[in-house]
Amino acid sequence: MTEQSATASVEVAADPSTAFRIFTEEIDLWWVRGPINFFDAARATAMQIEPGVGGRILEVYSPPDDVLELGKITDWEPGALLAYRSSVDDTATRIDFEAIGSGTRVTVVQSLIPGGDKAFYFWPNVVQWIPAWVDRRDGASRTPREVDRLAIALYYEDPAAAARWLHTVFGLDSWDKIPAEGTNPSWIELQVGTRAILLFKLTEKRTAQLDHGVWVYVDDLDAHFAHSQSEGAKILSEIHQHGYRCYEAEDPEGHHWTFAQARPTMP
CATH class of the missing domain: 3.10.180.10 (2,3-Dihydroxybiphenyl 1,2-Dioxygenase, domain 1)
Structure with missing residues (x-):
């Protein structure tokens, strides 16, 4: 039986507006380019989120006009909420940005839609990558970090x-x-x-x-x-x-x- 949802939270040392920008604008910098972290790792060159409702979550290939659409954005509230409907399985994902002290709690809930039967619950792993990037981003290179061969x-x-x-x-x-x-x-x-x-x-x-x-x-x-x-x-x-x-x-x-x-x- 397919699980109905998967949830994960992380805390980052940034205010909600900054955390939202990091999540969306800097996804290609915090996304770990490990061996098994793409739908098509042999061709992937970047990750991208197009801003606004109707924007796409993309796995970008070479040439850059060749992409895999992972989902389409259904809610876009900078500093508060990002949600999208998956294009690769039967799930919907909601990411909330909640102020806690001087930082932000980022909570991801990936849920199977009613009547759906296919779910790739990758977000509980993926969201864990963000705090490490936030901690080092001020002095880090803006070139995505690759792994060895x-x-x-x-x-x-x-x-x-x-x-x-x-x-x-x-x-x-x-x-x-x-x-x-x-x-x-x-x-x-x-x-x-x-x-x-x-x-x-x-x-x-x-x-x-x-x-x-x-x-x-x-x-x-x-x-x-x-x-x-x-x-x-x-x-x-x-x-x-x-x-x-x-x-x-x-x-x-x-x-x-x-x-x-x-x-x-x-x-």
């Missing part, structure tokens, strides 16, 4: 608990937020510099080969796949699209490798 995937029975342990014991951090006790986000990204460490749920019997995986971003995924096949690599899954475009292969000793299409903006 090499990422590591780690598989745990309890990814959230693992993230807390890795943060506390090893000092690994996140561009958004380490999950609190009792929370189980659908995906977790930690960072070492500009390199991403992806934490996933272990769904098969634990083995050395399934405990970890290496992700590599390549310029031409189709050519890379064809070369791997021609050289006799064991292909675990052919090229497929799941936000990122990728394929999986196994090396001679059974380690799993994921090769994904690099975005045009990746260095």
Whole structure:
């Protein structure tokens, strides 16, 4: 059964009017360009919100007139409320900006519309990215921060608990937020510099080969796949699209490798 709604709140060190501008005008700066944070990560170059009722929430590709419309704005009250109806699933999203002391509480509620059956509840993760940007934005570059081409995937029975342990014991951090006790986000990204460490749920019997995986971003995924096949690599899954475009292969000793299409903006 599809859950009916998902809610999340964060507090930011900015007044409501500034927090609203940050959310809307600076979305391309606070949106984490991690490996799995777009509907089409291989082509995404920017995120954009068009102002006003009727404006669109956009995932921008290259060339820039090629976009994916994520939703259309239904309410636009600067400093107070932003709401939109999704174009990619059957949800409506409401973002409230509430003054608290010298800051703002930003609350996102993403709800399944009556009669709907498809919901991508990504906002509880995404809204967590905003406070870190607010904290560093005064001295930060206005060039969106990209990740490196090499990422590591780690598989745990309890990814959230693992993230807390890795943060506390090893000092690994996140561009958004380490999950609190009792929370189980659908995906977790930690960072070492500009390199991403992806934490996933272990769904098969634990083995050395399934405990970890290496992700590599390549310029031409189709050519890379064809070369791997021609050289006799064991292909675990052919090229497929799941936000990122990728394929999986196994090396001679059974380690799993994921090769994904690099975005045009990746260095």
